[in-house]
Amino acid sequence: MSPNHNPSHTRNSVDQKDSLVDYIFKTAFAFLLVFACPHSTLNPAPNNLYADRFITKDGGKIEGELLNPNDIPYKVLKIKQTNGVEIEINANYIIRKIADKPVSPLTEYNSFAPFVEDNIENHLKTAEWCRRNNLPDLNKLHLNLALELDPDQPEARKLLGYSKNNDGIWTTPEQKLIDAGLIRTPKGWKTQQQIEVDNIIEERKKTESRWQKEFQTIMHGLPHNPQARNRLLAITDPNAAIPITKALQTEQNPDTRILLIRALSNIGTSPAIQQIARWSVSQVETVSSVKRTCLDELKKHKSYKHILVGLYASQLNPQYGIYAINASALAIAELDGKSAIPQLIEVLTVNVTETQLIKPQGPAFSPSGTGLEWGAPREIKITREVKNNDVLRALQILTGVNFLFDKNAWRNWMIQYSRSQYFNPRRIND
8 A cells, every 4th residue: 555545535536436427327318308208297398489588797608587576676586597497696797687488568568677776767767767668657666765865966966857946946736836835636736725626516416416316206206297297396406407497498397397497486586586587588488387487586686686687688789689679678668677678769770681592583794704694692681770669669558658669768767867856777676
């Protein structure tokens, strides 16, 4: 035996050879299981038809399935490679994960966001990428992350809409609105008063909707069902005026229309009473008993007389037509609306322009000199004076005198009596 011979060294060498042989055998056996047994549970191919690719800092690629996708922020990536071998890699070594299939911008963002280093430059670049890919919330997230690192970072401040106020303090547009007393709502920025008005309108709409449903039930029993009539005439809620008005405008039965007018009168609000006044001079209403009901109900509401006379006086204009002028004049007389006498005098007569179609009387020479031809009909405008008899009747009722359609005589009468203690239009009590 050589002096340098060491028995323990010989045993270690033998053990190492045995271990190497054992490793080669196990690796070859695993290889056979994976590739020679396609139906084996160890075969990774079916689960990796679409493997992810992980890009390393040195430009390399690792293909496989990420086994710990929820361990964010990543410290170690556990990847099952396409050959079935599982490995662990320090997350700092990976810069991006790319899916093999086409992905949405959000999915692509999720593939690289965990690897974005926490510095201002990278957050600004990521924010710009999110902006270009229509991810506004994530764009703001990374801009704010940049501000956490440097609260005065000008680019991030500008992109978030900040501007410096007179005191040199960064302020957002939203903060400026808040400082101005506005409140953010789903429908935009509003004052507290606007919000309260919106709430009132919304509540009114809900109430009107409830009334609309109940009113439909009432309408089925009109005009002959006593219970339906009593329910209608017992309504006093102002919110019911709108469905009642809508029903009045479409109702075919005049008896039912009379009940609807009485219902509006019972509600008694200014809008409800004005609806009755408008209906009284509507050309749609052709039944005299319905018009009579309107005027009878209006005369019950003496506190609204001034408003009603003003409403009718506003209709004393040729632009509203001859019918509206005469109907309004009679309504003013019914209400004893002496304050409207000056307006009535001015519409005793009105000029009306009409278009007439003139037909040719016979053949005429053509302007082109080609011979005789029949001319085409042509339109001409004719202005004529119209005398409003109902306006004259209203003036007679209100004044007790009659100057027919002589406007100057009526105007002189107004001047004479306006100076007397018995009649001064400025002091007429409607």
